[in-house]
Amino acid sequence: MVKIxxxxxxxxxxxxxxxxxxxxxxxxxxxxxxxxxTWEFRVSGPETAVQCTGLTGWVGNLELQISxxxxxxxxxxxxxxxxxxxxxxxxxxxxxxxxxxxxENTQMMLSLQLNRADQPDRLQGLLRTPNCVDSxxxxxxxxx
Amino acid sequence: xxxxPKLLLQIAVILLMARIVGWLFQKIHQPQVIGEMIAGLLxxxxxxxxxxxxxxxxxxxxxxxxxxSSLSEIGLLLFMFLVGVELNxxxxxxxxxxxxxxxxxxxxxxxxxGSALALYLYPxxxxxxxxxxxxxxxxxxxxxxxxxxxxxRILAExxxxxxxxxxxxxxxxxxxxxxxxxxxxxxxxIIRSTESISTIWLMLLGIIGFVALMLFVIRPVLKRLESxxxxxxxxxxxxxxxxxxxxxxxxxxxxxxxxxxxxxxxLAGAIMPKSExxxxxxxxxxxxxxxxxxxPLFFAFTGLRTSIGLLNGTQMWFFFGLILLVAxxxxxxxxxxxxxxxxxxxxxxxxxxxxxxxxxLIELVLLNIGLDLGVISPxxxxxFVLMALITTFMTSPLLEWIYFAxxxxxxxxxxxxxxxxxxKELVSHALSGIDSGKIEIGH
Numbered sequence: 001m002v003k004i005x006x007x008x009x010x011x012x013x014x015x016x017x018x019x020x021x022x023x024x025x026x027x028x029x030x031x032x033x034x035x036x037x038t039w040e041f042r043v044s045g046p047e048t049a050v051q052c053t054g055l056t057g058w059v060g061n062l063e064l065q066i067s068x069x070x071x072x073x074x075x076x077x078x079x080x081x082x083x084x085x086x087x088x089x090x091x092x093x094x095x096x097x098x099x100x101x102x103x104e105n106t107q108m109m110l111s112l113q114l115n116r117a118d119q120p121d122r123l124q125g126l127l128r129t130p131n132c133v134d135s136x137x138x139x140x141x142x143x144x
Numbered sequence: 145x146x147x148x149p150k151l152l153l154q155i156a157v158i159l160l161m162a163r164i165v166g167w168l169f170q171k172i173h174q175p176q177v178i179g180e181m182i183a184g185l186l187x188x189x190x191x192x193x194x195x196x197x198x199x200x201x202x203x204x205x206x207x208x209x210x211x212x213s214s215l216s217e218i219g220l221l222l223f224m225f226l227v228g229v230e231l232n233x234x235x236x237x238x239x240x241x242x243x244x245x246x247x248x249x250x251x252x253x254x255x256x257x258g259s260a261l262a263l264y265l266y267p268x269x270x271x272x273x274x275x276x277x278x279x280x281x282x283x284x285x286x287x288x289x290x291x292x293x294x295x296x297r298i299l300a301e302x303x304x305x306x307x308x309x310x311x312x313x314x315x316x317x318x319x320x321x322x323x324x325x326x327x328x329x330x331x332x333x334i335i336r337s338t339e340s341i342s343t344i345w346l347m348l349l350g351i352i353g354f355v356a357l358m359l360f361v362i363r364p365v366l367k368r369l370e371s372x373x374x375x376x377x378x379x380x381x382x383x384x385x386x387x388x389x390x391x392x393x394x395x396x397x398x399x400x401x402x403x404x405x406x407x408x409x410x411l412a413g414a415i416m417p418k419s420e421x422x423x424x425x426x427x428x429x430x431x432x433x434x435x436x437x438x439x440p441l442f443f444a445f446t447g448l449r450t451s452i453g454l455l456n457g458t459q460m461w462f463f464f465g466l467i468l469l470v471a472x473x474x475x476x477x478x479x480x481x482x483x484x485x486x487x488x489x490x491x492x493x494x495x496x497x498x499x500x501x502x503x504x505l506i507e508l509v510l511l512n513i514g515l516d517l518g519v520i521s522p523x524x525x526x527x528f529v530l531m532a533l534i535t536t537f538m539t540s541p542l543l544e545w546i547y548f549a550x551x552x553x554x555x556x557x558x559x560x561x562x563x564x565x566x567x568k569e570l571v572s573h574a575l576s577g578i579d580s581g582k583i584e585i586g587h
Contacts, residue, residue: 004486008245015252019284022259026276029266034273036521069454069523070269 032089033116036068039123041140062138074099075110085110092116094123112138146211154212155441157203161187162440175297177439177505178536184443185529190452204448216445219438220509221409222430225391227293227506228413229423231318242486243315246479250316250500251288251323253478254471258287261470269463269524278335282519285328286511286528287471291504291536292317298499298539309492309547313499316479320500325410328510329403335517336402347402354397355411362390363415370417379425387416387426404513439505446508446529449515454523455530464527471531475501495547502539507532 041062065076068089075085075096085108087096094112112125121142126135161183169179186192193200204212262280270279295317296305304310333351337344369383391412398408416426455461480497484490511528514520520528 004241004245007485008241008248011249012252015256018256019259022256022263023277023280026263026266026280029263029276031267031270031272031274031276034271036271036273067522068271069521070267070271072523 032068032071033092033114033120034068035073035089035094035114035123036066037142038144039064039066039140040143041123041138043127043136043138045136046134062140064140077108083108089114094125110138147208150205150208151211154203154208154444155215155437158184158187158440158444159437162443173301174537174540175294175301177294177297178533180440181443181446181505181508181533181536184440184445184447185450185452185533186447187444188447188450190447190450190526193451194453209445209448212441212445212448216438216442217405219434219442220406221391221395222434222438223442223505224406224409224509225413226427226430226434227321228410229416229427230293231321231414232418242483242488243312244319245486246312246482246496246500247316247319248323249482250290250475250479250497251320251327253482254287254474255284255327257470257474258284261287261466264466265463265524269521271521274519278331278519281331281334282514285324285331286507286514287474288327289324289503289507289510290317290320290475290500291502291506292321294504294536294539295499295502298502298543302540302543304547309488309495312483312488313496316496316500321506322414324506325407329398329407332407332513332517333403335519350401351398351403354401358394358411358415366390366415367417370419370422373422373425379422379429384426384429387412406509406513443505443508446512449512449522450526450529451522452526452530454526460523460527464530467527468531468534471503471535472501475535491547495543498539498542498546501535503532504536 041064043062061078063078067074071088071090073085073087073089073094073096075087077083077085084099085096086099087094087110092114094110094114096110098107098109107130109128109130110125111128112123114120114123123138123140123142125138127138128135162180165183165186166176166179169182170176187204189200192203259280262276262283265283266276266279296314299305299310299313305314333347337347366387369386372383373379391409394408394412395405396408398411399405416423455464476497478497479500480493483493483496488496508529511520511525511532515522515525
């Protein structure tokens with residue numbers, strides 16, 4: 001009985017010590033920047049680019065829903081299940097491309113920058129389609 | 145306003161699926177509840193949304209899920225109240241040191257291994273909106289849960305409640321329940337503690353004061369309800385209303401104190417008077433609606449949030465494999481080793497480890513809280529839901545393989561030959577629960 005009790009106390013102590021060690025080790029680990037949520041973007045740029053990318057109807061009205069798991073991102077445009085981009089966040093840069101590039105008019109490439117220190121709720125960058133020379137500029141804020 | 149016809153259609157489809165898949169699982173000698181959990185998964189994006197996206201969008205449009213969520217939350221409050229009600233303090237007070245040691249090791253080992261795994265998973269499956277401490281503590285807790293009711297059902301089905309193994313397993317799982325939920329309450333409190341230090345201390349004092357109030361003021365009052373029950377011979381509607389009010393008030397307070405409403409419901413159930421007849425009369429009034437109606441809604445709601453498709457690519461499946469491995473190693477390995485060190489033979493120790501590895505519905509409750517709190521991502525949620533289903537599903541066949549009680553003599557004698565009076569009471573309590581349908585389908 002005494003052996004079991006001492007073993008129990010020893011095991012409890014060791015586990016708690018181990019747990020403290022894990023928490024201490026983990027405090028030095030950095031996770032990817034959080035960009036999940038809904039973002040609203042102002043679309044701007046040369047008119048030719050806006051028309052070419054097919055974003056004319058979205059000027060000032062582009063919404064991105066970003067789901068995140070670690071650095072991996074899934075991005076839906078304007079709540080559409082048709083236009084889905086997948087990509088990554090590394091440091092403060094998001095890069096994403098169409099998940100199903102074979103579907104017509106859904107081929108897009110996205111590149112966004114996050115200012116982690118000063119403006120973590122703001123994303124700025126470019127959206128491109130393969131057929132267009134110019135890109136449209138995006139400037140967005142997190143709404144949810 | 146809810147779209148009532150849509151909500152009724154959703155409930156009807158969910159109930160139908162739960163009954164059909166539950167029945168199919170019974171046919172393959174699995175507790176019906178596992179089938180109901182799978183039914184929920186099939187209605188979500190993992191199957192219906194994948195093979196018939198239009199039907200899925202028609203049946204479960206995102207804007208309608210709020211009402212389903214509210215209904216399932218109410219059902220969970222009632223379920224946690226019942227879990228607390230069916231908690232038998234005799235199991236906790238009079239248990240042998242073996243049960244206490246095995247139970248605590250079966251929590252500590254997976255908790256530690258889960259937290260250690262968080263070191264690897266945190267940069268890969270989380271983001272900087274979640275602190276490492278919150279992430280690691282949550283993963284540890286999610287690894288260490290045991291589903292007491294599923295375990296009791298499996299023991300009853302296999303006629304193992306009468307055995308030494310059954311008695312130790314029931315006691316371990318009950319201690320696990322109390323310890324696990326207490327740890328989880330602390331973890332949720334830590335995760336939610338974004339206030340100033342003084343506010344946190346105030347909230348902590350509030351929690352301690354509230355638990356004391358429930359134990360030393362409300363419990364004696366509820367004892368009078370028990371006396372009234374013995375005079376009248378039944379639980380009247382007014383008595384039931386009082387108990388529901390206590391549960392709702394307790395849930396409201398714990399939610400506002402920074403832990404979750406479910407802990408309040410559990411606490412309210414745990415302080416209810418524990419005489420066998422009273423408990424049976426009370427649970428019969430609530431149980432059927434919870435099991436037949438509300439829990440399938442919760443499973444469906446969980447299924448609608450679970451997208452197995454998020455596990456795309458070998459890397460994600462590797463992460464899932466690691467989670468499953470650590471979950472089984474920690475729970476099965478920890479319990480088995482502790483049981484062996486405590487004097488049980490290898491076969492019994494292995495069987496106890498298999499039983500303690502059952503996670504079931506309790507794990508789903510915990511995971512939903514984690515997803516709501518934002519501690520885990522939808523991908524990690526899907527991985528843990530899969531892990532919960534697999535560890536629950538594997539219990540019956542593994543037990544059959546490891547432990548042939550019917551072939552083993554001696555220690556595995558029926559309860560009439562076990563001299564300990566308390567053990568007889570424990571077994572009769574567990575059996576009365578099953579006979580009355582309290583844990584009929586093993587939640």
